[in-house]
Amino acid sequence: MWKYLHKMTSPPHFYRLARVLIPWLVLPGALLIAYGAYAGLFVAPSDYQQGDAFRIIYVHVPSAYLSMMAYMIMAGSAGIGLIWRIKLAHAVAAGAAPIGASFTFLALVTGAIWGRPMWGTWWEWGDPRLTSELILLFLYFGYMALRSAIDDTSKADKASAVLAMVGAINVPIIHFSVEWWSSLHQGPTLVRQGGPAIENDMLYPLLAMIVGFTLVFAALLLRRVRAEVLYRERRTHWVRELILLPRGDG
Amino acid sequence: MIASERELPGLMSGFVATVKRDLLLAWKRPGDVLNPVVFFAVVSTLFPLATGPSPEQLEFSGPGVLWVAALLATLLSLNGLFLADYEDGSLDQFVVSPQPLPMLALAKALAHWLTSGVPLLLVSPLVAVSFRMPAEAIGALIVTLLFGTISLGLVGSIGAALTVGLHRGTVLLSLLILPLAMPILILGARTVSLAATNETYSAGIYFLAAYAVAALVLAPFAAAAALRISYE
Numbered sequence: 001m002w003k004y005l006h007k008m009t010s011p012p013h014f015y016r017l018a019r020v021l022i023p024w025l026v027l028p029g030a031l032l033i034a035y036g037a038y039a040g041l042f043v044a045p046s047d048y049q050q051g052d053a054f055r056i057i058y059v060h061v062p063s064a065y066l067s068m069m070a071y072m073i074m075a076g077s078a079g080i081g082l083i084w085r086i087k088l089a090h091a092v093a094a095g096a097a098p099i100g101a102s103f104t105f106l107a108l109v110t111g112a113i114w115g116r117p118m119w120g121t122w123w124e125w126g127d128p129r130l131t132s133e134l135i136l137l138f139l140y141f142g143y144m145a146l147r148s149a150i151d152d153t154s155k156a157d158k159a160s161a162v163l164a165m166v167g168a169i170n171v172p173i174i175h176f177s178v179e180w181w182s183s184l185h186q187g188p189t190l191v192r193q194g195g196p197a198i199e200n201d202m203l204y205p206l207l208a209m210i211v212g213f214t215l216v217f218a219a220l221l222l223r224r225v226r227a228e229v230l231y232r233e234r235r236t237h238w239v240r241e242l243i244l245l246p247r248g249d250g
Numbered sequence: 251m252i253a254s255e256r257e258l259p260g261l262m263s264g265f266v267a268t269v270k271r272d273l274l275l276a277w278k279r280p281g282d283v284l285n286p287v288v289f290f291a292v293v294s295t296l297f298p299l300a301t302g303p304s305p306e307q308l309e310f311s312g313p314g315v316l317w318v319a320a321l322l323a324t325l326l327s328l329n330g331l332f333l334a335d336y337e338d339g340s341l342d343q344f345v346v347s348p349q350p351l352p353m354l355a356l357a358k359a360l361a362h363w364l365t366s367g368v369p370l371l372l373v374s375p376l377v378a379v380s381f382r383m384p385a386e387a388i389g390a391l392i393v394t395l396l397f398g399t400i401s402l403g404l405v406g407s408i409g410a411a412l413t414v415g416l417h418r419g420t421v422l423l424s425l426l427i428l429p430l431a432m433p434i435l436i437l438g439a440r441t442v443s444l445a446a447t448n449e450t451y452s453a454g455i456y457f458l459a460a461y462a463v464a465a466l467v468l469a470p471f472a473a474a475a476a477l478r479i480s481y482e
């Protein structure tokens with residue numbers, strides 16, 4: 001078991017495994033997103049209150065969910081890297097940060113576009129989730145700024161890992177305090193007692209989008225970690241071999 | 251055998267010595283203590299000048315303005331928390347000393363709070379009166395600032411430990427700490443505004459106190475880990 005784990009986290013093995021995995025994530029992800037986009041935009045009926053404006057949830061909800069998921073992955077793998085000294089885990093944390101920040105930004109932009117017809121304003125400070133999402137974006141920026149300020153990779157890994165874990169403890173506190181501060185947002189639709197309050201024609205495209213976005217996110221993450229591993233291991237034997245002896249598997 | 255007969259320094263001796271030393275240093279250079287307080291007063295003056303002198307406006311914005319000014323003043327002073335020790339090499343001694351590093355980090359944070367948080371608490375009622383804050387709200391302001399400055403100093407000590415020895419650390423420190431400080435700001439400012447409008451405000455104070463206790467327990471360990479990483 002430990003031997004297997006050790007092999008899994010060795011950079012050359014990961015590098016090859018990720019290459020095999022990426023197409024298997026991208027293809028179903030792209031298919032699901034294509035179905036979700038078509039069904040969400042053309043098949044799903046208009047909302048009786050929000051008209052066609054609600055259709056932006058097909059991008060907004062997956063992005064918002066992934067923005068938090070990416071933070072958890074980042075903080076979790078940073079903690080694993082710090083505690084068990086696994087270099088690959090630090091590479092995963094480094095790779096997850098910019099992708100998570102992008103999804104956070106996407107969630108904010110789609111939220112603002114949705115807010116325009118719904119609330120009559122691009123930005124509503126009274127909405128706790130929009131505000132927490134903005135603070136989450138600032139947390140990502142702080143993490144990336146600290147990482148880029150430290151030249152030594154191993155030191156940057158450990159310092160940013162401490163920051164990511166402190167941030168992870170703070171995320172629920174931020175969420176709670178912003179929630180307490182004020183609320184205008186519509187309540188949860190999907191996860192609540194008595195099943196989702198949404199029609200199946202609307203629900204299935206949304207679920208497809210969520211799964212599709214997650215698969216594409218995983219592929220993007222693997223791709224970034226691959227590049228990160230290659231850069232970090234640039235002085236090692238296996239990378240030199242990979243570059244000097246191209247066999248079409250690089 | 252010889253070691254056991256000799257008086258070995260206990261857990262508190264390093265802690266007390268560090269606090270005493272930092273207080274003495276602050277006493278020798280009073281400007282370092284006064285600067286954040288003056289900064290607090292100056293920033294609080296900026297807002298009425300920017301938004302106009304109408305009494306309703308001041309009463310409405312007072313709690314938020316005072317809290318933002320206190321947050322920025324604390325942040326400003328945090329930058330120097332480990333800087334002097336880093337430059338003169340004392341921090342090396344902290345890291346290699348047999349005293350537990352979290353204890354020393356806590357001592358640094360305590361001395362910092364005594365020299366920056368407490369003066370802020372003493373000055374805040376004066377500034378609050380100029381914002382026409384009622385007595386009830388001034389009481390809430392002092393209590394929330396008490397817990398708030400403790401929490402900010404402790405969370406900030408993690409950021410200061412992470413950025414010590416980095417170039418252009420000041421802006422980076424703000425970027426790291428401000429998002430983490432937002433719950434403290436929200437709870438503090440909101441509690442004071444609730445008190446100013448005669449509503450129940452105890453919930454915010456309990457929450458801030460809980461935050462301060464949690465920070466007191468956890469932050470020194472994170473700051474110590476950060477110091478060790480900065481010193482590799």
